[in-house]
Amino acid sequence: MPSTTVIQLFVFMLAGFVGVQTINRIPPLLHTPLMAATNAISGISLVASLVLAGSGEGVLATVLGTIAVACAMANIVGGFLITDRMLSMFRRTRTAVTDNSNSGASSAGTSS
């Protein structure tokens, strides 16, 4: 086994521990955004697809690479956009709950 593989195993293990620590701290409230976020971040496999698509090593490799680039890119663009859209919906209680005109307007807007 090459020594780089061993180093990579260390990276894998340490990233795993960081992952468990970090993800267990995320409240169930945000579990759906978490899934969307990991989806977006895992679009990083784009970097492997880019190399394959641009390496010019035969038609087949280029075709496979190009499709892979499109898929990974769709995940990155769609993933970050939807995560942001979702997180923008999570708001704290407004301090001025008694503001009648404000809440009336918002309920009229949402029920239409």
Next chain:
Amino acid sequence: MTEVLIQLAYLFAAFLFITALRALGRPDSARRGMQLAAFGMGIAIMATLFQARIISYQWIVVGTAVGTVAGYPLGMWVPMTAMPQRIALSHAFGALAATLVGIGEYIIGCSGGTLVRSTVAALGLEVLFGGVTVTGSLMAFGKLQGILTGRPWTFRGQNAINALLFAACCCSFIWLIAFPAQVGVFSVMVVLAVLLGILFVLPIGGADMPVVVSLLNSYAGLAAVATGFAIDNNILIIVGALDGLSGLILSIAMSKAMNRSFANVLFGAFGSTVTDGPAVTVAGGEMSSTTVEDAALRLAYAERVIMVPGYGLAVSQAQHQMRELGDLIEKRGGDVRYAIHPVAGRMPGHMNVLLAEAGVPYDKLIDMDEINDRFVETDVAIVVGANDVINPAAHTNPTSPIFGMPILKVEDAKSVLVLKRGKGKGFSGVENDLFVDPKTSMLFGDARQSLLDLGLHVKEA
């Protein structure tokens, strides 16, 4: 020199990704964290374009353009109720990318004669995990979207056939490590993985899909890890590990909340055996129904109210009406909270997103463990479209199929108001003693209309 700079850019991106996941621990820091992660992604992509192996950019531009055009609607147009199938679809995309890269790198390695055993092992794992995830996620997408039937598909010897397929996958994988340059075996392995993905999701019912989607998230992550090993790229290993673990943690949490072991969800085909389950009601008795006027009067003068939304609420698209009713009660001085069971939606945390979208502030959305003690001092608990997650049989009746399942302790509240379409049972087909409890009043009818009517009468009361 360029290579070092590229690696440093990856290091920085990895730092931002982990920071973003930490920021997701709190709702007020989450959004900024994810924006930083998107920035990190941009840096990583830019840096990769300087990679020495890349000699032409024309197909990269084409792929990126197609991906962006496909990604925008997936980000901006998909409604929040369709979140589970949207996530399943993007798992399929991510896994397809990994699988294609694995196949491509294998072909290049084969023709160049440069295949090392450890690389083949990594590429093999990549296409195995990737292949299973592609078709498995597409199946999950089809079931959640309603293109395929949500009912479990079972046939005799199903688990045996799946086990056989899995064994065949393992054999071809081991064969490849022994004899790396066998294109035929590699192709067979890809086909087997793709088949396995279909067969593995086939017997799992629509209601169990959240666990499957989370698990496929984990597989997609592992495919990314394998890619990282194959092409010596640390950021893929790090991100894949985070992704894989997050999926695993969520799927375990979901099966726990459904009172099922992991193995039971995957191999049990629950929905097909429900009919002969014990349908014995312990308490027996009549449900007492109430009128909108009476119920509204009680709500108008209640001090503490807890809303208990179930999936039925999302089905009838009544989140906004629920929030409006909550606002009206609060305006009269009552305290309103929303109790969220882990499996209230169709994926982890789904109900929180649906209610946040309707404008409920997140500090009113309380998880099961935190809110269960509050029910004792609650005047009215309003149950909308929930059944199994509030069934006290989970605590009291050892013969019930849902015995041991963690539930919202609605039965502790001083009075309970249940909004329900008809007198049917929950998805597990179990009778609910809470509905015949003397302190429970039933309000039959469409949830959306009932909530609307309640709101009107609370306003007038």
